[in-house]
Amino acid sequence: MSRAAEVFATRWTPVIVRNLLLGCRTFTELREHAPGISRQVLTERLRMLEHHALVERRPQGDGTVHYVPTPAGEALRPVCDALGMWGERWIELVPADVDAGSVLRLLAKSLLPADLPASRTVIRFELHGPHHRRYWLLLDTPCAEVCKHPPGDGGDDLVVTTTSEWLAKWLAGRTSVGASMKAGQVSFDGPLELTRRVADWTGRGAYDGPRLTVMAASAPRA
Template sequence: MAPQGYQQFCPVAMACEMLEPRWTMLILCEMWSGSTRFSEIQRGVPGMSPSLLSRRLKEMEVKGLVTRTTDSDGHIDYRTTPTADELEPLVHALGAWAHRHIDPDLQLECLDDHLLMWNIRRKIVVSELPRRKVVVQFILKIDGKPDCNYWLIVRTDGATDLCMVNPKFDVDLYVSADLRAITSVWMGHSSFAQEFAREQIVLIGDKALARSLPRWLQRSSFAASRPGATASPPSVRLAGE
């Protein structure tokens, strides 16, 4: 029998499993985060098939939650309506509630490297980075599986790209991390300092970039909602120091 539920660590996903409707709030969350194209929305809800996403977007359009427009090049954009936007603080509060009350071990059962990196990509604080192109390679380690590699590229105009295929650029910083550990930091269950001390996250490369990582890699908006959430230090130690 196929596993039930969304199989994601996201607190909103877990709240949706209890309260329903399935997927609708997660689609809205992805759109509130800036995704307007079908492919972008799909990357934010990786457990959803393209056919189901297409059907659900049509249903949401009928319900007045989403509008669909086509530009001069034939590209379709989806945007939330004012009616849907009224739900945003309520859905965020629901996720914060789930994050406070659902056990961290349960939240970290359903790890998803692609979803994690897709979310990290849009939380980069560009103002804390050098004013040049910056390339960070994430090497994510999952027990019993080959390492997963992602390249985060912050361009000179401030745009941030995420690549799953080596872009062949010089890498400024390598972040080698256990997937559970870096997800735990992202969600606020542990801190960079704790995972560096356990050697579950190791940094190699540009020293200034490594030491400022807790400032330019902003954590999930839910991280501060859990009582006793750990804060990240202003600087860190590189491997070998």
């Protein structure tokens, strides 16, 4: 355990491993989903993970580099899940701790096939706070994809306006949609049936294990 902790328990390493397991592949994606990490520290941690054969560095044809978990890296998934489940239960959330993109990826991972609408659906999340964020959740069985740009030209089927902190608390089951709407903490703009479907997603936590195929945040696509 002591030897393993020397690799996994260094500062930022569990977050980087979690992001790799959620589908982040480029240096930019990994840094975006680890708010506060410096370029130097991320570089050092990736080199350390590569040295211990937890990550493989794969140059791409466009000049970028993808970082891909090896079987040893994938084997850390239950470790990350256990740490996440403990944090969901025992650690109080504050706004500075919440990364909306990672929360939405965990939300997508927690969905069951029955949770998805019958047809392709796009949900836009408007996340207010010190740093405004906007993400799209594309639901298209069997995939749930978190996008940083509109996924196509079809428009949004539902718009959810709230904060990153509320989103994380809702996913962890610490608040409900009904009570939060009454308190003005969240609003939905779209069909009532779709709003009810989304409201039913709450309370499961993010670490019950993968359900759907979850795609990394992507560029626009047709």
